[in-house]
Each structure stands twice: as structure tokens, then as C-alpha cells.
Amino acid sequence: MIHVIAIITAKPGQREAVLAEFRANMPAVLAEEGCIEYGPVIDAPNSPATFGPDSFVVVEKWASPEALKAHAKSPHMLAYGERTKEMLAGRAIHVLTPAA
Template identity: 70%
Template sequence: MLHVLAYITAKPGMREAVLREFRANMPAVHAEEGCIEYVPVVDLPTFGPFQTELGPDTFVVVEKWASPEALNAHAASPHMKAYAERTADMIETRMIHVLSPH
């Protein structure tokens, strides 16, 4: 199994617009073979002193995939390409970490 953490920072004030597009794309991703988990998460406000906040423009996508092949198929899927095109002008940066349980 692969774990993916994708840190997405929208342009100022655009996070909710990106999340709308993201949520609209979620059913297609959840239907992909090998998708175990795929969910956006944001800061829990004022959780405590040990939290490092992402800020108002950033969210993290928490993903789990059954195999490298499933993740590669996801990345190349038509609905992900369309999502990338729809959000290209709204996203400032993204960092994707593909991780393995250890």
C-alpha cells in the first residue's frame, strides 16, 4: 500500500474554489481501482500549541492506494487531467509526498 500526502496551496482567497472542484472530482477518484482513501483536510482551528497550521490557503489531500500501478493510473486518468486544467490558475504550489509504511 502507498500513502500520499499532497499539500496544495491555492492562490490567496482561492482555497474554497479549488476545494469545490476537488470535491466534484472525488466520486470519479473513489471509483478508481485501487483507491482506498482520498480526502481533503484543512486545519482544525486553534487545536493547540503543538500544531503547525497550514494556513487559510492550504489543504492536504490524504490518499491511500493499493499499489504503485493504481497510483500511476490515477495520475494519468482523464478526470485528473481535467481537474488540473480547471484549477491551474487557482493553485500557487503543490507538494506531493508518496510514502510507504515502514
């Protein structure tokens, strides 16, 4: 299994617009072969450490590295990237495996 933590930073004031595009794309991603979990999370109130008001984190689980690679190249993800690219300030993608 592959775990992915993607930290998405929108341009100031754009987080909700990016999240709307993200949520619209979620059904297609969840239907992908090998997708186990895929969803956005934001800072909890009173969290001791925060990503900030312009960021959200995507928590993902994939059955295999191949499924993750197919996801990245899928037409709906490419279209999502085009729709949101002008709204983003940055992103960091962390691909992880379970610790032994």
C-alpha cells in the same frame, strides 16, 4: 499499499474554489481501481502548527504504485488539473510506504 500526502496551496482567496472542484472530482477518484482513501483536510482550530488559510492537504491511500500511476494519468485528474491550474500557487506531493 502506497500513502500519499498532497499539500495543495491555492492563490490567496482561492482555496474554497479549488476545494469545490476537488469535491466534484472525488466520486470519479474514489471509483478508481486501487483507491482506498482520498479526501481533503484543513487545519483544525487552535492547531499548534498550520498549513495556512490558503492550503489544504489531500490524504490518499492506494493499493499499489501502479494504481497511483493510473490515477495521475486518468482523464478526470487531467481535467481537474486544467480547471484548477490558474487557482494554484503550489503543491507538494509526498508518496510514502509503511515503515517496517
